[in-house]
Amino acid sequence: xxxxxxxxxxxxANYAAMFKKRNLLSEGSTNAKTAKNSLKSYxxxxxxxxxxxxxxxxxxxxxxxxxxxxxxxxxRGRFNSVQLARMQRxxxxxxxxxxxxxxxxxxxIRLNNKAAKLGEKFAIRLNGTSDLDFIAIIKxxxxxxxxxxxxxxxxxxxxxxxxxxxxYVGSNYVLTFSRSESNASECIxxxxxxxxxxxxxxxxxxxxxxxxxxxDGDKSDIVMLYNRGxxxxxxxxxxxxxxxxxxxxx
Numbered sequence: 001x002x003x004x005x006x007x008x009x010x011x012x013a014n015y016a017a018m019f020k021k022r023n024l025l026s027e028g029s030t031n032a033k034t035a036k037n038s039l040k041s042y043x044x045x046x047x048x049x050x051x052x053x054x055x056x057x058x059x060x061x062x063x064x065x066x067x068x069x070x071x072x073x074x075x076r077g078r079f080n081s082v083q084l085a086r087m088q089r090x091x092x093x094x095x096x097x098x099x100x101x102x103x104x105x106x107x108x109i110r111l112n113n114k115a116a117k118l119g120e121k122f123a124i125r126l127n128g129t130s131d132l133d134f135i136a137i138i139k140x141x142x143x144x145x146x147x148x149x150x151x152x153x154x155x156x157x158x159x160x161x162x163x164x165x166x167x168y169v170g171s172n173y174v175l176t177f178s179r180s181e182s183n184a185s186e187c188i189x190x191x192x193x194x195x196x197x198x199x200x201x202x203x204x205x206x207x208x209x210x211x212x213x214x215x216d217g218d219k220s221d222i223v224m225l226y227n228r229g230x231x232x233x234x235x236x237x238x239x240x241x242x243x244x245x246x247x248x249x250x
Contacts, residue, residue: 015088015091015092015095015096015099016092016096016099016103018088018092019088019089019092019103023107024044024089024100024103024104024107025042025043025044025104025107025108025111025124026042026043026044026045026128027040027041027042028040028041028042028043028123028221031043031128031221033218033220033221034125034220034221034222036219036220036221037123037220037221037222038220038222039120039121039122039123039154039222040115040120040122040123041122041123041124041125041221041222042107042111042122042123042124042125043124043125043126043128044089044104044125044126044127044128044130044134045082045085045086045089045128045129046058046086046089046090046093046128046129046130047083047086047087047089047090047129048062048067048070048129048130049062049067049070051087051090052087052090052091052094053091053094054094056094058090058130058131058132059130059131059160060131060161061131061160061161061183062131062160062180063160063180063181063182063183063245063247064181064245064247065180065181065243065245065246065247065248066160066178066180066247068239068240068243068245068247069200069236069238069239069240069243069247069248070129070239086129097137097141098141101137101138101141101142102141102142104126104134104138105138105142105144105146108124108146108150108153109150111124111152111153112150112151112152112153113152115152115153116152120152121152121153121154122152122153122154123153123154123155123156123221123222123225124153124154124155124156125155125156125157125221126155126157127157127158127159131157131158131159131160131161133161133164133167135147135155135168135173147171147172147173148172151172153172154172154174154225155172155173155174156173156174156175156176156222156224156225157173157174157175157176158175158176158177158178158198159175159176159177159178160177160178160180160183162177162183162186162189162190165177165190165193165195166193169193169194169195170194174224174225175195176195176196176197176198176224176232177190177195177196177197177198178197178198179197179198179199179200179249180247181245181246181247182246184210187199187210188210188211191210191211191212191229194228194229195228195229196224196227196228196229196230196231196232197210197212197230197231197232198217198231198232198234199214199231199232199233199234199249200234200235200236200240200247200248200249201233201234201235201236201248201249202236202241202243202248202249202250203250205233205235206233208231209231209233209249210231212229212230212231213230213231214230214231214233215227215230215231215232215233216233217232217233217234218233218234218235236248
């Protein structure tokens with residue numbers, strides 16, 4: 001029985017109990033890229049696109065190239081146990097959203113308090129393999145604005161939803177717009193808004209792309225926090241190396 005079948009066959013009633021003593025957020029040290037972060041980091045991994053029992057797309061603007069080259073199965077994601085955990089979280093979210101959101105809010109509050117005691121800032125990425133507006137979802141369901149009420153946390157994400165970039169520009173939620181084979185005009189607008197744009201390159205990174213400077217986006221997961229209006233150049237990995245849709249820039 002594979003991870004998808006196991007997760008989708010589990011009783012909905014079991015999810016809250018399952019995660020009672022398990023965190024929804026993973027430490028950044030568990031991921032090769034987030035492990036490079038200069039800030040202690042935490043990330044939420046779900047199963048991307050429509051890989052869930054309800055067939056709900058949790059990456060609403062994913063292009064065909066993005067879906068093909070998704071990094072969900074790269075690194076530790078290639079292990080069945082990791083895939084199962086991501087699917088369990090996804091099924092938990094889709095079946096018991098209020099319970100899920102209250103659980104993740106408690107984790108964020110705990111991390112905010114821990115960061116305060118240490119005199120540090122923690123970096124939080126709520127969309128490791130999804131593209132949902134968790135900031136708004138948390139506020140709508142709990143009336144807590146994590147961007148202003150949890151000041152020791154810095155939120156960041158990649159997104160293919162330009163509306164999110166417009167909505168949160170200048171806030172404590174740093175969004176990098178992700179280029180695909182079909183959103184060139186939106187990339188230009190994102191740059192004009194002062195946001196960064198992530199682009200995946202097949203070969204060596206150029207010095208400029210779309211009229212903006214290119215920096216190495218693989219240096220760490222939070223390089224976006226220290227730059228604005230640039231291209232975060234990423235090298236093609238996994239299945240993306242075989243992309244022919246235009247998602248990867250040749």
